[in-house]
Amino acid sequence: MPHLVWLRRDLRVTDNPALSAACANTGDVITCVGLPDAQWQSHDLGAPARNLYQRRLTPLTADLCALNIPLLMLDGATFADQVNGLQALCKHHGITAVYVNREYEFNERARDRAVDQALAACSIQVHWFDDQCLVPPQTLKTGQGGPYSVFTPYRRRWEASLREEFNAPLSAPARRPALTLAPARLTAPDDPLAALWPVDNDSIQTRLERFVARPLDRYQTDRDLPALEGTSSLSPYLAIGAISARQVLHAVLQAAPHALDGASDANTFVSELAWRDFYKNLLVEAPRVSRARPFKVTTETLPWNPPGEAFERWCQGQTGVPLVDAAMRQLNTTGWMHNRCRMVVAMFLTKNLFIDWRHGERYFMQRLVDADLAANNGGWQWSASTGTDAAPYFRIMNPVSQSQRFDKNGDYIRRWVPELAAQDAKTIHAPFDAKAHPIGLKYPKPMVDLKRSRQQAIDTFKAHQQDSA
Ligand SMILES: Cc1cc2nc3c(=O)[nH]c(=O)nc-3n(C[C@H](O)[C@H](O)[C@H](O)COP(=O)(O)OP(=O)(O)OC[C@H]3O[C@@H](n4cnc5c(N)ncnc54)[C@H](O)[C@@H]3O)c2cc1C
Incomplete structure (x- = not known):
């Protein structure tokens, strides 16, 4: 009787507790993986992260093949479909036990409870492990x-x-006796970020x-x-x-x-x-944070500005604030952004533009190659002062001082905002503040007064805090 390992966010053969436990048995071991696209889209998971996942399946199949373990595709565009797909797969291959590493997001946990029930009804044991x-x-x-x-x-x-x-991490399981079952045929997606983020x-x-x-x-x-x-x-x-x-x-x-x-x-x-x-x-x-709700429930009713054009300019890296624009363009080009810049752009959106953190969180999920609900939500709620252990609402990073401090020579800005390439290390952080006004500069003026908008955000937070006390 074969044992089935369902791979999800554990796309590796070394240090994989579910795979190692399944391989401790003498019977055949097969693995499966799904691409629940409709579900991922409803979670705002964008092409960079989805492509990375799908590309990784090619080296993973090769690693598994070398161990004589086939990787099959699990049907289902949504989590609900996956539960049915798993039941059908188990039935088809006469599976008696399934091995899975846990996921912790709200919908993922609900799906896994449904898996437990559905497989128990067919007398199939499910063994759960923590690996993340x-x-x-x-x-x-x-x-x-x-x-x-x-x-x-x-x-x-x-x-x-x-x-x-x-x-110490677990070694890859030992090679198993040859199996006749062929692995699924995979097609790697056409991914413009493939060279930047190799998956072997x-x-x-x-x-x-x-x-x-x-x-x-x-x-x-x-x-x-x-x-x-x-x-x-x-x-x-x-x-x-x-x-x-x-x-x-x-x-x-x-x-x-x-x-x-x-x-x-x-x-x-x-x-x-x-x-x-x-x-x-x-x-x-606090499962509510998985469901687009703030950790600090009192911040639920903050009077955020509608996203509109201001949000679009932030997304495109056209705010007129060099460090913010450099960071957003790095994200849009590479699918990744430096951590300090993630904090700076998130504070700029939520404090200077006073736009709801959920818009930024969603944009990051769509654009990041490392999109991860827990870290992304945590980072956004920290920056917006709505989360656990969040930055106090009155401590707002100034993107110009951050730039002067952490990109002193302006090298990062020059790389991502070529319009500013000719600026010197002094003026590049805030070219429109310079005494010599940069005539002909093809770069927008700052879309917001940093000092004034900072004070407005502090006043709004303060008033809101008093109202909800
Ligand atoms: C607004 C915002 C959104 C973010 N969104 C994501 C996201 O979607 N996915 C993501 O992986 N990280 C996210 N982070 C956290 C952090 O920015 C990235 O993990 C980090 O920049 C990744 O680069 P690295 O691998 O070189 O990190 P390193 O500095 O090398 O850190 C090693 C690892 O630790 C973890 N890590 C580092 N910093 C954090 C952190 N603050 N919170 C949680 N884990 C951390 C990551 O897994 C990272 O790979 C976000 C941070 C902010 C402020």
């Missing part, structure tokens, strides 16, 4: 037994728990090794400088599970054995992995 996080959601609770809503104490407990127990194991592994070997020892400073490659750029691969967070932490600990023991460059990097777990934990502890 270093510490699975709901493992850590506050002293009062409640969920964490503040990052720093969560991170302390998270690090302590990893110091107590951190298992060697490229992903090289990215990790290069990062651990070099910028990791300067991470604390370099991670904030968008003109440098100071971060790992592993987020797209972590988002689809082409590499696990455990594999990343393991590599870091090999290079920096004290990375879990307090302040260091490596520890700062590790704390980014803690943020990742923190936001996934939140999806389970």
Whole structure:
């Protein structure tokens, strides 16, 4: 009787708990994967992330074939269809047990409850595993037994728990006896971002090794400088599970054995992995954030401006604020944006333009190659001051000072906003503020007065807070 592994956001053969558990049996093992396009579109998952996922299936099939494990396609454009598809697949192949790594988003969890019921009705056992996080959601609770809503104490407990127990990643399962079942024929999508974001194991592994070997020892400073490659750029691969967070932490600990023991460059990097777990934990502890609702319910009724043309200019990188425009153009061109710039553009949208964070969140999901509900929602709600452990509403990043501080020479701006290439390091951050007015400059004037709009946002938040007290 064959065992079935249903692959979702765990597109790898190494360090895959569900796959390893299925392979611990003597019977045949087959795998399946779905492309629930209609569902993904309803989640605003755009082409960059969908293409990455689909492209990854080609090397994954090859890895599985080398182990004599076929990968089949699971029917279903929606999650509801997938449940039926899974039942039919199990019936067709006489499956007695299914192995799955969990997903934590609201609709994904509802689908998985339906899977449990549907397969139990056919006497098929489902074995669930946690693989996405270093510490699975709901493992850590506050002293009062409640969920964490503040990052720093969560991170302390998270690090302590990893110091107590951190298992090395699992090896790929051993090659199995030959199977006659052929894998599904896959067609790779035509993806303009394919060269930027290769999906083969060697490229992903090289990215990790290069990062651990070099910028990791300067991470604390370099991670904030968008003109440098100071971060790992592993987020797209972590988002689809082409590499696990455990594999990343393991590599870091090999290079920096004290990375879990307090302040260091490596520890700062590790704390980014803690943020990742923190936001996934939140999806389970406060499921409303999966459903376009703010964590702080009092912010539900903030009087946001309608998106309109202002939103379009923000999307296109035509705001007249150089760092914001550089960042939005980087996103539109590469499917990725530097973390500091994500915070800057999100604050600009939600505070200076006072546009509802959900518009920005949706645009990011549509454009990011690393689109991930937990991290994206967490980042947007942090920036909009509506989330757990969010930036206080009165602490608003000024995109010009951020630019002067973190892109001092203007190299990042010059790369993405060629209209400003001739500006010197002093004027490039705010060309229209310069004494010598740049006549003939084909670049828009700032669409909003940064000082005034900042004060308006603070006043509105303050008044709203008093009203809802
Ligand atoms: C408004 C906003 C939206 C964001 N949307 C996403 C998203 O859709 N997908 C996504 O993966 N990250 C998102 N982030 C978090 C962060 O910007 C990216 O994870 C990071 O820039 C990816 O680059 P990297 O892999 O080089 O990161 P590194 O600095 O190398 O960090 C290593 C890994 O840690 C995780 N990580 C780092 N920072 C964060 C963070 N603040 N929150 C959660 N996880 C983090 C990522 O998995 C990342 O790959 C968002 C942040 C903001 C402010």
